[in-house]
Amino acid sequence: MESNKAKHSTRYEYWVVGLMFMAWGFIFLDRTALSHVTPSLVEELGLSNGQIGQINMWQTIGYAVAGPFIAILSDKTGKRKSFLVAAMITTAIFSILSAFANSYPLLLAVRLLLGMSEGPILPLAMAMVASVSLPGRFGRNAGIVNAGVAIIALTIGPIIVTQIISATNWHWAFIIVSIPSLVLALLVWKFTAEVEPAVQNNKTNIKKSEKSFSQIMKYRNVVVCLFIAIFCMGSYWILISFAPLYLTSVGQYSLENMGFIMSLMGLVCIFTAVIIPLVSDFFGRKPALILFALLAGLAPFGLFLFPSIWAGPLLFILFGGLMGSIAPIYMSIIPEETVPPHLYATTSALIIGVGEIVGAFIVGGSGVISNTLGLSFVMIVAAGTAVMMALIGFALIETNSRKIKHESSEKVVAESK
Numbered sequence: 001m002e003s004n005k006a007k008h009s010t011r012y013e014y015w016v017v018g019l020m021f022m023a024w025g026f027i028f029l030d031r032t033a034l035s036h037v038t039p040s041l042v043e044e045l046g047l048s049n050g051q052i053g054q055i056n057m058w059q060t061i062g063y064a065v066a067g068p069f070i071a072i073l074s075d076k077t078g079k080r081k082s083f084l085v086a087a088m089i090t091t092a093i094f095s096i097l098s099a100f101a102n103s104y105p106l107l108l109a110v111r112l113l114l115g116m117s118e119g120p121i122l123p124l125a126m127a128m129v130a131s132v133s134l135p136g137r138f139g140r141n142a143g144i145v146n147a148g149v150a151i152i153a154l155t156i157g158p159i160i161v162t163q164i165i166s167a168t169n170w171h172w173a174f175i176i177v178s179i180p181s182l183v184l185a186l187l188v189w190k191f192t193a194e195v196e197p198a199v200q201n202n203k204t205n206i207k208k209s210e211k212s213f214s215q216i217m218k219y220r221n222v223v224v225c226l227f228i229a230i231f232c233m234g235s236y237w238i239l240i241s242f243a244p245l246y247l248t249s250v251g252q253y254s255l256e257n258m259g260f261i262m263s264l265m266g267l268v269c270i271f272t273a274v275i276i277p278l279v280s281d282f283f284g285r286k287p288a289l290i291l292f293a294l295l296a297g298l299a300p301f302g303l304f305l306f307p308s309i310w311a312g313p314l315l316f317i318l319f320g321g322l323m324g325s326i327a328p329i330y331m332s333i334i335p336e337e338t339v340p341p342h343l344y345a346t347t348s349a350l351i352i353g354v355g356e357i358v359g360a361f362i363v364g365g366s367g368v369i370s371n372t373l374g375l376s377f378v379m380i381v382a383a384g385t386a387v388m389m390a391l392i393g394f395a396l397i398e399t400n401s402r403k404i405k406h407e408s409s410e411k412v413v414a415e416s417k
Helices: 010-045 049-077 081-100 104-118 121-132 138-167 170-191 202-213 220-249 255-283 285-296 298-305 311-319 322-336 341-373 376-393 401-416
Strands: none
Touching: 010 049, 010 081, 010 104, 010 121, 010 138, 010 170, 010 220, 010 255, 049 081, 049 104, 049 121, 049 220, 049 341, 081 104, 081 121, 081 170, 121 138, 121 322, 121 341, 138 170, 138 255, 138 322, 220 255, 220 285, 220 298, 220 311, 220 322, 220 341, 220 376, 255 285, 255 311, 255 322, 285 298, 285 322, 285 376, 298 311, 298 376, 322 341, 341 376
């Protein structure tokens, strides 16, 4: 179990949460910049819908494969910061190298490596946040870190990327958005402390980890979260990968207007990224996940029905970021409340990895099929996977201690009558 929460001040807790907020936001922009650049890539490199789907698919597969592997090493060594800094630097480097990929095979290879670099970052960052979070604050802090994606990658990012493209070209867009990630990696290295494992014999720690890891899949919530992750990532990455192209091709919006729509969606996501984990703190993880998954399905369904009139983009703006805002519940919060603390990073990375890798095939397959059936097909898939996620959510066992105590009290009252 990771220790020393008592040794950290509240000020240091806020510092780590704020730094991870910035780091995860800009690292995520390194990944999602590809989607905003896609219309320019289609024009310059002549990419098909299927090739766009394949690039996003293999980038996600790289993310999924590397995440659990590095998280296991992190759990066994007890080190978080060292792996995190290395992953941030290599992610930024491959993002820069994307600017020099002038063919489909090269771009595919570079984005695969970028995905592999980024894979371990979220579970490592959340493990560091969990180590400094005082009791009852982890859900809130996880939501704040995830809000970095909403503010930086989804709100500011689309405007920055599309404006850079308009002023220069897509090559410079990749280079410029990568610089903050390098700076933040240096800040994490310089101004945060390595997470200290609990004081135990190291061999005992490793044996305990191996024994516990073999039991991970016996936790019902872990298995349920794996399936939730698959459908959530399928729906989320279809929207992130194809919405910019869908808006410019099917909806006939300009590149600048597309960037504006994407940024408005990100602006709404700023609030939902914090509000959804807070709602789960008060009303339970399970009901929050089910409700917001159903609402998330309205975004692709709206674009499918009304691609070029105000109703479609409006539904996308209001609900398009919900899948990303829900993610901390099943990726971080429920695992942290379910498994032994010394295996938290491994469990979180496993859920993320399985979700990303199988979800990637949903994205890639949808892109290939859309070559025949049209780009609208991907929006139908995104809406359907959102509904499936909500249905699977009913199988969760509630982990919110406040909700459990409330239900237990009601049960005792009912039995006493």
